[in-house]
Amino acid sequence: MGHPSRSGWFRALPLSIAVGLLGVSPVVRAEPKDSEVEAVESARSMFYRALALQDQGKWAEALELLEKVAETRESAQVRFNIAFDHEHLGRLATAARGYERAILLAEQSGANNVISAAHDRLARLSSRVARLVVRPVGEGITVTVDGVELASADWGRAVPFEIGEHSIHAHADGRLSYRASVTLTGGETRELVIELVSLQGEPPKAVPRGLPLLTPGPGPEQAPPAPRPAPKPNALPYVAAGAAVLSLATAGVFYALRKDALDTMRAGCQGGHCPEELRSTDELGSLYTTAANVALATGIGLGGVSAGLFISQLEDDGDDQRSVGVRASVSTTF
Numbered sequence: 001m002g003h004p005s006r007s008g009w010f011r012a013l014p015l016s017i018a019v020g021l022l023g024v025s026p027v028v029r030a031e032p033k034d035s036e037v038e039a040v041e042s043a044r045s046m047f048y049r050a051l052a053l054q055d056q057g058k059w060a061e062a063l064e065l066l067e068k069v070a071e072t073r074e075s076a077q078v079r080f081n082i083a084f085d086h087e088h089l090g091r092l093a094t095a096a097r098g099y100e101r102a103i104l105l106a107e108q109s110g111a112n113n114v115i116s117a118a119h120d121r122l123a124r125l126s127s128r129v130a131r132l133v134v135r136p137v138g139e140g141i142t143v144t145v146d147g148v149e150l151a152s153a154d155w156g157r158a159v160p161f162e163i164g165e166h167s168i169h170a171h172a173d174g175r176l177s178y179r180a181s182v183t184l185t186g187g188e189t190r191e192l193v194i195e196l197v198s199l200q201g202e203p204p205k206a207v208p209r210g211l212p213l214l215t216p217g218p219g220p221e222q223a224p225p226a227p228r229p230a231p232k233p234n235a236l237p238y239v240a241a242g243a244a245v246l247s248l249a250t251a252g253v254f255y256a257l258r259k260d261a262l263d264t265m266r267a268g269c270q271g272g273h274c275p276e277e278l279r280s281t282d283e284l285g286s287l288y289t290t291a292a293n294v295a296l297a298t299g300i301g302l303g304g305v306s307a308g309l310f311i312s313q314l315e316d317d318g319d320d321q322r323s324v325g326v327r328a329s330v331s332t333t334f
Contacts, residue, residue, distance in 0.1 A: 043072040076106035076114040096160035130184030131158035137195035247299030254291040
């Protein structure tokens, strides 16, 4: 794709207008050149060499020359081409900021062609970059994004940033510093309102909005949260355990009576025939067997219930402790 901003209007201009792009009138008299004129002529030469490098797709080399030109004489055209090189080098957020700077300079100089071309490039980048609006509350606050200080002129303005994660740091004298991490998506505009907490313990007028959980920097130790009252023990597991023990003991008694009845039957019966007077003993033995089995099953069931209640109570205690830990970790960050 060709260069939409200068397809003809940079390279086909008369010399007087081309020099005017750098803000300098051509020298018509053969007089000794002062240092300023020489610097401007050198910048103009580098400018056109940069345009030639762009035509060859040598974006990094062209960028290097244009940045030197901007040090001598910044113009809307120079700033536009610097942004254009950044865009082709994949530095989209830097390119978007450059196009915005070119528009500002073009509005001051009346370069309407640059304004139109820069707006076109910004529209193409709109879904490929994100924007962050930072609004610090109070005086003397310094905000850095990814380690680079955000100029106060950019506070409250939707500044272009690359898509992805960015670290935010804000600090001021006499107040706790804060750090946060935000992840921006393409086409998104995120607003962050940051208010720092005074070291004197005065509460902020408003809670920071738009930020994820902020982590304070070094500051005075904060008091730990008040401990929660210990939960009252639940007596039901113990009741079930006691009933289980009682049932098992009852089963043992009936099994002992059953054994006595069987011993009596073995002693009184001969050849498989039992006297009539032992019939009641045989019936009691059957009754003891049934009672013992029922008591045993009941004891085992109650033992299982008691164990389940104990485990459930332990899990509930663990959940309470985890809940307290989470609340404590959040409360210490504000």
